[in-house]
Every structure is written in C-alpha cells, then in structure tokens.
Amino acid sequence: MATLNVNGAVRSFDAEPDTPLLWALREQLGLTGTKYGCGIAACGACTVHIDGVPTRSCVRPISTIQPNEKIVTIEALSPRGDHPIQKAWVALDVPQCGYCQSGMVMAAAALLKEKPNPTDADIDAAMSNICRCGTYNRVRAAIKAAAQGSTKNAGLAIQHTDGSVS
Missing domain, CATH: 3.10.20.30 (Beta-grasp domain)
Structure with a gap:
C-alpha cells in the first residue's frame, strides 16, 4: 500500500x-x-x-x-485554467501538438514562482523540457508575458488562429 x-x-x-x-x-x-x-x-x-x-x-x-x-x-x-502561465500559453498559441505542454507549463510555473521576472538566461536554465514541435520562441514569449502580466511581448509577434497578432 x-x-x-x-x-x-x-x-x-x-x-x-x-x-x-x-x-x-x-x-x-x-x-x-x-x-x-x-x-x-x-x-x-x-x-x-x-x-x-x-x-x-x-x-x-x-x-x-x-x-x-x-x-x-x-x-x-489551476483547475480553472487561470494561472498566468496557462493564460499566456493560450493567448500566444504556444502548443502545436501539445504533448509536452503539461510538463512545460509545470516547469514554467515553478520558474515564475522562484523568479517572478526571469531573464532569458533564467528561462534557458529552467526550461530544459523538450518540444518536438520546436515552439521554444513561443514558450519564452509566454513566460515573459506571464511575468509581465500581459499577453503582449514586443520581442515576438504571434499570428493567432483567429487572425489577430500579439
């Protein structure tokens, strides 16, 4: 038992x-x-x-x-899906196939708890998860957006499925 x-x-x-x-x-x-x-x-x-x-x-x-x-x-x-990382993941269309995403989200959430305003080096060190689809730029953008409390990221424009750009 x-x-x-x-x-x-x-x-x-x-x-x-x-x-x-x-x-x-x-x-x-x-x-x-x-x-x-x-x-x-x-x-x-x-x-x-x-x-x-x-x-x-x-x-x-x-x-x-x-x-x-x-x-x-x-x-x-966040059972309602309203954790800042979850919201940023959706807003920035991070997943493609989605298989790695639960692990990515958990790693990113732990990073933000430890370092609320992570640098690129912090993100690189914490996000050792592998994404076969290669959405690493979107992952970085989503982490930064969640840290800033925004889904906008000046460093990366994302074309969403509805045609909008962030």
Missing part, C-alpha cells in the same frame, strides 16, 4: 515501492495530464511539482516520496 499527498488530497493505493511516480499518478490515481515521454528524465513531459520543485516523475520511485511532501500535477495547477 502506498500513500501520497496529491493535489491537496491524501490518496492510498496498491503499488510496488519502485513504481515510478508517473505511473502511480496515471494508472492508480487516474491523473493522465502528466505525460510519458522518454522514461529517462530527459524530455520533461512528466514534470510535476513536489513541494514546489519541478520534478521528472518518470524516474522518481514512489518509495522515495515522504508522507509530508506535496505533489501537484497539471490538473491542480
């Missing part, structure tokens, strides 16, 4: 101690927003927060998580 504090609720379920957190979240708890990408902590699709720290869940065995540690998945970052 395993017990984890996930998204503000203590949840108990049957799992082997060496089960990666990713699979416990997806298979035992039904939280499928966290994605499997590489299984070796390289891509970041599986990023969740553990006590506010972005963590690659695909390589973190549940046995290493302490009872007092709080896990937050994309489902609970």
Whole structure:
C-alpha cells in the first residue's frame, strides 16, 4: 500500500515501492495530464511539482516520496485554467501538438514562482523540457508575458488562429 499527498488530497493505493511516480499518478490515481515521454528524465513531459520543485516523475520511485511532501500535477495547477502561465500559453498559441505542454507549463510555473521576472538566461536554465514541435520562441514569449502580466511581448509577434497578432 502506498500513500501520497496529491493535489491537496491524501490518496492510498496498491503499488510496488519502485513504481515510478508517473505511473502511480496515471494508472492508480487516474491523473493522465502528466505525460510519458522518454522514461529517462530527459524530455520533461512528466514534470510535476513536489513541494514546489519541478520534478521528472518518470524516474522518481514512489518509495522515495515522504508522507509530508506535496505533489501537484497539471490538473491542480489551476483547475480553472487561470494561472498566468496557462493564460499566456493560450493567448500566444504556444502548443502545436501539445504533448509536452503539461510538463512545460509545470516547469514554467515553478520558474515564475522562484523568479517572478526571469531573464532569458533564467528561462534557458529552467526550461530544459523538450518540444518536438520546436515552439521554444513561443514558450519564452509566454513566460515573459506571464511575468509581465500581459499577453503582449514586443520581442515576438504571434499570428493567432483567429487572425489577430500579439
């Protein structure tokens, strides 16, 4: 029996101690927003927060998580989708295929919590997630827009699907 504090609720379920957190979240708890990408902590699709720290869940065995540690998945970052990063992601049409985006959003949210006005170097250091579609310029623009409380970014014009430009 395993017990984890996930998204503000203590949840108990049957799992082997060496089960990666990713699979416990997806298979035992039904939280499928966290994605499997590489299984070796390289891509970041599986990023969740553990006590506010972005963590690659695909390589973190549940046995290493302490009872007092709080896990937050994309489902609970902002249930209404109104976190500044989520709003900027939508406003700037960041995702293309979208597969990596929950991990990207979680990494970006942790960055802004730690550094509310990140520099390009801060963004480069924090955003080690891989995007196969190559939306890195949009990711950077969205992080800056969220930090500034605006969806406008003078450094990058984005053509939206509705024809508007930001």
